[in-house]
Amino acid sequence: ILREQNLDADRFGRCAENVFRDCRFFSGSFTRNDDDLSQWRNYGDEGRGVILSFKASAFNEPKKHIDKYILGDPTAFVFPISYSSGDLRRIISGIIGKLDGRNVGELCDPIFMISSMFKHDCWKSECEYRYLVHGSRPSILRSDCYSTRERNGEIVSYLDIPLQNWGSAEEFPIYRIRLGPAAPRGLDAQLADLLFSKGIAIDKGIAIDIVRSNLPYRSVRAI
Numbered sequence: 001i002l003r004e005q006n007l008d009a010d011r012f013g014r015c016a017e018n019v020f021r022d023c024r025f026f027s028g029s030f031t032r033n034d035d036d037l038s039q040w041r042n043y044g045d046e047g048r049g050v051i052l053s054f055k056a057s058a059f060n061e062p063k064k065h066i067d068k069y070i071l072g073d074p075t076a077f078v079f080p081i082s083y084s085s086g087d088l089r090r091i092i093s094g095i096i097g098k099l100d101g102r103n104v105g106e107l108c109d110p111i112f113m114i115s116s117m118f119k120h121d122c123w124k125s126e127c128e129y130r131y132l133v134h135g136s137r138p139s140i141l142r143s144d145c146y147s148t149r150e151r152n153g154e155i156v157s158y159l160d161i162p163l164q165n166w167g168s169a170e171e172f173p174i175y176r177i178r179l180g181p182a183a184p185r186g187l188d189a190q191l192a193d194l195l196f197s198k199g200i201a202i203d204k205g206i207a208i209d210i211v212r213s214n215l216p217y218r219s220v221r222a223i
Contacts, residue, residue, distance in 0.1 A: 015108045024140040025132070026159050027116065030054070032127040035213050039126060040180050047182035047217065050191070058164050058173035062131065065164050072139030075113075081128040083121040088114070133159060172200075174208055181213040188212075 031039060040047040059078045066076035082088070095110055116132060140146055145159045165171040179187055188210045195208065 012108070016112075019108045019112065022137055023134060024137055024157070025112075025116075025134050026157075027133070028131040030129045030131070032129065033125070034176075034178055035215060036125060037215055040182075040213070040215070044180050047180040047213070047215075048184070049180050050183065050187075051178040051180075052174050053176035053178065054163075054173050055165075055171065055175050057171050059131065060164065066133055066161070069145045069159075069161050070133070070135055070139055070143045072136050074133055074135030074139065076131075076133045078129060078131050079117055081123075081126075081130055082118050083124040085118070085121065088118040172208075176209045176211065179210070179212045181215040181217040183212065 033039065034051050034053055040049070043049075044051065062076040062078050063074075066074055091114055092111060095114075113132075113134075116130065119128070140159075143159070145161045146157065147160050148155050148157045150156070163173045165173050177191055191210055200208075
């Protein structure tokens with residue numbers, strides 16, 4: 001039995017390598033908590049950054065939206081992250097339990113997709129939602145939205161896809177910009193000028209609130 005399990009593990013490993021060779025996965029992370037101290041520290045430049053709040057309509061029918069930019073029937077959906085490791089083990093065990101032993105490769109897609117929906121419960125305070133796009137390598141690479149950039153000496157690939165409803169005054173996707181607790185004075189005016197320079201005229205029907213974090217600012221001092 002152990003030998004068969006090792007063979008299955010080897011076959012699953014090879015199938016996984018083929019999946020990552022033939023497909024490309026992209027995800028964007030969002031939070032329902034727009035004023036969380038740990039996230040300001042981890043993602044908001046130690047509280048000097050800003051948070052953009054999006055309307056739910058910006059994520060409606062993600063598959064229909066992504067199909068406009070990527071051919072080949074890509075997968076696209078939005079989902080809340082689960083922080084229950086017990087639920088993840090039960091779901092994966094249920095999938096493995098239905099395996100007939102003839103095609104280990106059929107495990108790859110469901111396990112990869114389901115695993116992307118879970119995180120360790122130490123991240124529970126982030127209240128994360130994830131936007132996942134998955135497509136064949138040729139379809140992704142041929143898309144005009146596929147691009148790369150350099151980060152810390154590595155080449156990072158990403159999809160430069162416009163937000164839904166960007167040109168709509170009624171359903172403009174951003175409804176609030178929250179300044180971090182350590183954001184400099186005058187940043188709100190600078191942001192309003194930036195929006196105007198990009199053709200986003202707040203005084204022409206697009207309502208965007210620019211507010212500051214409710215968290216008190218405390219400078220970080222070296223000990």
